[in-house]
Every structure is written in structure tokens, then in C-alpha cells.
Amino acid sequence: MEKVTREFFMLPLEEKEKYPMAPGGIQGYGHAFVFSEDQKLDWSNMLALGVEPAFIRQPKLWPTNPASFKETLEKYSGEIRELCRRLLAHIAETLGLAPGTFNDMFGEAVQAVRMNFYPPCPRPELVLGLSAHSDGSAVTVLQQDMSCAGLQVVKDGTWVPVLPIPHALVINLGDTLEAISIHSLIGFISNSVLHTAVIVILERMYVYVQVLTNGRYKSVEHRAVTSDKKDRLSIVTFYAPAYDVELGPLPEFVTDDTPCRYRRFNHGEYSRHYVTSKLEGKKTLEFAKINSTTTTVTEEN
Numbered sequence: 667m668e669k670v671t672r673e674f675f676m677l678p679l680e681e682k683e684k685y686p687m688a689p690g691g692i693q694g695y696g697h698a699f700v701f702s703e704d705q706k707l708d709w710s711n712m713l714a715l716g717v718e719p720a721f722i723r724q725p726k727l728w729p730t731n732p733a734s735f736k737e738t739l740e741k742y743s744g745e746i747r748e749l750c751r752r753l754l755a756h757i758a759e760t761l762g763l764a765p766g767t768f769n770d771m772f773g774e775a776v777q778a779v780r781m782n783f784y785p786p787c788p789r790p791e792l793v794l795g796l797s798a799h800s801d802g803s804a805v806t807v808l809q810q811d812m813s814c815a816g817l818q819v820v821k822d823g824t825w826v827p828v829l830p831i832p833h834a835l836v837i838n839l840g841d842t843l844e845a846i847s848i849h850s851l852i853g854f855i856s857n858s859v860l861h862t863a864v865i866v867i868l869e870r871m872y873v874y875v876q877v878l879t880n881g882r883y884k885s886v887e888h889r890a891v892t893s894d895k896k897d898r899l900s901i902v903t904f905y906a907p908a909y910d911v912e913l914g915p916l917p918e919f920v921t922d923d924t925p926c927r928y929r930r931f932n933h934g935e936y937s938r939h940y941v942t943s944k945l946e947g948k949k950t951l952e953f954a955k956i957n958s959t960t961t962t963v964t965e966e967n
């Protein structure tokens with residue numbers, strides 16, 4: 667996947683522009699999250715594609731050059747989909763829920779891929795590769811090439827780099843690492859075709875798990891920085907519930923001590939809100955909060 671993606675980004679601009687991201691759009695080649703002429707742009711180019719269910723695909727935006735791109739992405743995405751389902755089953759178990767809880771609830775899950783290419787930047791102190799944000803997915807699987815570090819996550823209020831490890835995928839997991847059977851997670855990965863994968867387990871989860879667990883697991887704020895020496899590629903799969911499935915905190919996580927903090931909404935609504943908002947830390951999650959004006963940032967981070 668890395669090879670064909672890199673080949674795509676190395677094509678002349680005219681060739682890549684055959685798959686343009688429409689202004690305000692989220693699929694195709696270009697810059698997403700641009701809302702004004704004077705906005706400082708992130709130092710990256712992206713190719714973003716909806717993959718599943720089939721109706722979200724925009725086939726005209728799938729590159730035909732390199733020739734093996736489509737087939738490679740299909741195969742890769744099939745493997746990653748299975749990985750996400752298994753991860754959700756294990757995450758449910760870490761919460762004392764039946765393994766199928768999230769997968770059953772999510773219906774025909776929405777899967778999209780974003781390939782980010784960050785060219786070398788002469789003044790890396792002046793611009794980010796990708797502004798700070800949390801992802802609007804349930805699980806995100808991130809593959810970064812070995813050429814250069816760039817991904818950073820917020821941990822205890824500071825930015826910490828997530829260094830690339832050969833053949834590793836980055837997946838965010840829950841706060842209470844002790845409670846999670848890391849070995850069983852690695853075990854199931856090694857049974858899959860992605861058998862060379864090592865999992866880098868971070869501390870936190872993405873938006874839906876934060877909402878479903880009523881804040882017990884939290885989404886992680888992250889960003890990408892640029893380098894003046896090398897380019898960098900990341901391939902990021904977002905896995906989320908079907909658009910029309912309404913979700914809210916599970917009753918198991920709402921108690922007298924932890925009153926309900928999020929309202930019910932569906933991924934269609936959330937996704938529209940997400941793509942029409944600037945990347946600004948965890949601000950998009952305000953959408954889901956009950957009494958968001960009175961809830962402090964510290965509480966939510």
C-alpha cells in the first residue's frame with residue numbers, strides 16, 4: 667500500500683489533479699478543512715477516499731495511475747476492516763461487554779482512508795503538517811512510513827512523538843492499559859494476513875468510544891509536524907458506525923457518580939459537523955456534549 671501511495675504522490679501535479687477534492691469536499695486529492703482564503707494551510711497533500719459501504723465510493727476519484735492502486739487499496743482495506751472489527755470486539759471485552767456489542771451496534775460500518783503526504787518543509791517551526799485534532803471515527807488505524815517521525819499525541823498536557831516502528835500499525839486503545847489483554851490483541855493480529863504487524867498501543871480511544879463509554883475512554887488529540895529534511899507518508903483508515911445508527915452513552919456507563927455527558931446522535935450528523943469544522947483540537951466533540959458550555963476542556967481532555 668505504501669509503495670503505490672508513494673508512487674501516486676510522486677506523479678506530476680497535473681496527473682494528481684485529475685482526482686480533485688471539491689471545495690468543501692472530503693474525497694479526492696487536495697486540501698481538506700479549508701474554510702477561508704486567509705487560513706494558514708497545513709503543509710500536506712492528501713488523497714482521501716470513501717471505501718465502505720459501496721455507496722460512499724466516488725470511483726472517479728480513485729487513481730488509475732499507478733495501475734495497481736485500486737486493487738491494492740481494496741485488498742488493504744479488506745484486511746484493515748477485519749482488524750477494526752476484531753479490535754472493537756476486544757475493546758468491548760475490556761469494558762466487560764459482550765465481544766459483539768460494538769460490531770452489532772455499528773451496522774454496516776463506514777470506512778474511509780486518508781493518505782497524507784508531507785513534503786520536506788524549509789521552515790518546520792512555522793507550520794504544522796496536520797493541525798491538532800481528534801478523529802471522528804470509532805477506531806483509526808494509522809500506518810506511517812519509516813522515513814521520518816511526525817505523529818505526536820497529547821500526553822499529560824504535552825506533545826509526545828509516536829516514533830515509527832518497522833511494520834507497525836498505530837492504534838489507540840483505552841486508558842486502563844492494565845485491563846487490556848495486549849497479548850491476545852497481538853495474538854489475533856498474527857493470525858491475520860497482516861502477520862508482520864506490531865501494534866503500537868496508545869492510551870486513548872476515538873470519539874465514539876468516548877461517547878459510548880460516557881467518557882470512560884477518551885479520544886486522543888494528535889497532530890503531525892513537518893521536517894526540513896525528509897518527506898513523510900501516512901495512510902490512515904477511519905472506521906465508524908453506519909451513518910444512520912443512533913448512538914449515545916451505554917446505560918452501563920451512566921451512574922449517579924457519572925451522569926450522562928453526551929447526547930444521542932448518528933454518524934451521518936456527526937460526520938457532516940466534522941467535515942464542516944476547522945481542525946481545532948477536540949473542539950468537534952462539543953457537538954456531542956450535554957451542557958457543552960459548562961463543561962471545561964480539562965474535564966474532557
Ligand SMILES: O=C(O)CCC(=O)C(=O)O
Pocket residue numbers: 780782796801808810816817818888889890899900902
Ligand atoms: O500523519 C499522521 O501521522 C497523522 C494523520 C492523522 O492524524 C489523520 O489523517 O487524521
Ligand SMILES: [Fe+2]
Pocket residue numbers: 799800801888
Ligand atoms: Fe487524525
